[in-house]
Amino acid sequence: MIFWLLLLGIFTYLIVQRSVANITRTPVWILWLVMMTPAFVWTGWILLNGESAPIPPVLVLVPFILCPVLYWLLIQWGRPAKPASAEAQPATAEAAITPSVEKRPTLRPIDKQEESMLQNCFPWSVYYLQNIEYRPQALICRGQLRTSPEVAYETIRENVEGHFGNRFLVVFQEGLNGKPFFALVPNPQLQTVNNQSGSETVSRPGLAIGLLIVTILTSTLAGALFSGVPDDGSARLTLPLFLTGLPYAIALMAVLGTHELAHYLAARFYKIRATLPYFIPVPPTNFFPFGTFGAFIQMRSPVPNRKALFDIGIAGPLAGFFIAVPVLLWGLAHSTTVPLSDESGIFNFDSLRPSLLLPALLSKLALGNALTATDAIQLHPVAIAGYLGLIVTAINLTPVGQLDGGHIVHAMFGQRVGAAIGQVARLLVLALSLVQQEFLLWAILLFFIPVVDEPALNDVSELDNKRDLWGLFALSLLVMIILPAPQVVTRILF
Structure with missing residues (x-):
């Protein structure tokens, strides 16, 4: 029983750290403790009363329901305040912009000349660019899709690489309003190449x-x-x-x-x-x-x-x-x-x-x-x-x-x-x-x-x-x- 509890604790900590550590200021150990509380309660009952004694329904349902609610509230309480000018976005959309990579470098802001270059990467007949939003980890490019998603992505990716080299990864996602948008995130493999730590x-x-x-x-x-x-x-x-x-x-x-x-x-x-x-x-x-x-x-x-x-x-x-x-x-x-x-x-x-x-x-x-x-x-x-x-x-x-x-x-x-x-x-x-x-x-x-x-x-x-x-x-x-x-x-x- 202790072995399984230890295994579950390690697994839970890794999941919590990976999924929410970058979107809330609430310490990971507190979130981990809340999510492990049902397991602690049930293990304590078994150790005190033996495996043959059934766990009372109240000890099963109450921790199972209350702890996820408390977990969510602690995440919301620890969220950093967003700038007033930023468009409100649900946390799941924000956390899911950047694909899985080794490291996420800080995005270097682009200047006016580079912004003009970026706008030229979006042909109006492929993806009509309407505005660019600056986020801590990405540049969000919103507009209207004018062709098939495959053609749009390949065209714009090639244009971005032609103007900026391998500085950015080009991500193409569907927004919460159903409209696809582009996100430019810093390429983490640049640091790998610069450090000569190849494959x-x-x-x-x-x-x-x-x-x-x-x-x-x-x-x-x-x-x-x-x-x-x-x-x-x-x-x-x-x-x-x-x-x-x-x-x-x-x-x-x-x-x-x-x-x-x-x-x-x-x-x-x-x-x-x-x-x-x-x-x-x-x-x-x-x-x-x-x-x-x-x-x-x-x-x-x-x-x-x-x-x-x-x-x-x-x-x-x-x-x-x-x-x-x-x-x-x-x-x-x-x-x-x-x-x-x-x-x-x-x-x-x-x-x-x-x-x-x-x-x-x-x-x-x-x-x-x-x-x-x-x-x-x-x-x-x-x-x-x-x-x-x-x-x-x-x-x-x-x-x-x-x-x-x-x-x-x-x-x-x-x-x-x-x-x-x-x-x-x-x-x-x-x-x-x-x-x-x-x-x-x-x-x-x-x-x-x-x-x-x-x-x-x-x-x-x-x-x-x-x-x-x-x-x-x-x-x-x-x-x-x-x-x-x-x-x-x-x-x-x-």
Whole structure:
């Protein structure tokens, strides 16, 4: 319990610092304390009364409702006052102007001559410029779009680069009034070039390989424990016993590695500077027995357009899914059935209840008549790896903020609609956790993730129909993985 509380505390602090530290004067530690209060209350109850004692509804609902409200009020209280001449803008629009980059240099004001040059970058037949607004981190250029978004962005970007070189990044966004505007933000890569710290600092193969090796060891140990090696010290862990966990480690690393490698290759295809996949090794414990927290990559340059955002976002979940399914089928075929009991659950690998829609279909396909309505499944370690792959795919496809699913809906529907979908998705997962209580922790964590995804440079141009269909397919996968199997389906299967 303390381990999970520590993990949640670190995760929450990083999210709070990244999302609101630059828009409010309220100390980050106070905001962190407010958002962690529900977890502190619930953990305190469990430590005092034991895990078997149910938490009173008042201790669940009151902190869950009041703390987000207090969090929002503290952010508003700490906001710096805006100049009277500045046009009022909601915080989400202000915070989302600058795409994700390594650093955000202070914008050097342009003089009258440069302002005239900037106006010449906007041909009236492409984008009729009406006014320029000066912001601390951007120059906002508003006007009327006269051609397609693709032509407008490429024309104006080329004109700005012709007059100002690589001094600015050109961002094209849709305003709250539905009209697209241009924002010129300082190019953070200028400092990188000036400091001669090129791309070799982005790709660190030594670190990536080292983390990979350590994660293979911790995952192999986890696989050995899943294979039945005692973890209480009653048996000596010899090399042969240790190697019994290798199939689990290989299967899990294949699923997670393929997921992140697909992100990496897609980013490189669009010439985006990105790190190699970094695995996170964790020694297996009773609280977290899987041997790894997963893997991640970091993109160190902006995403050029919504098409690239979509391709990078969807590449990982789909690639991981297409590896996880055959891994899970093989593992299920080598698993055994056990009588269904009160302890059976969707995360009890010794007595898995196949109640989720897609896992139930795959379980029946692999086990056939050996699996009945009164049976649970004792998962083979490889099946555990494949099952975790499905869960990781579902988590990443959740359409909230900077998760892969958030990138997908942002690319499909735009930044504002994507944020609205994220709000609805968080509430739906919370409602689902009332049926599948194992999802409660994930439902809570979703409320710590900002729903507004960072914009691409050209955040106005829409996707083609083919990508829209792939996006709907990806969201359908999410529903099939986490949705409880309807009774009509279970009656047909079992």
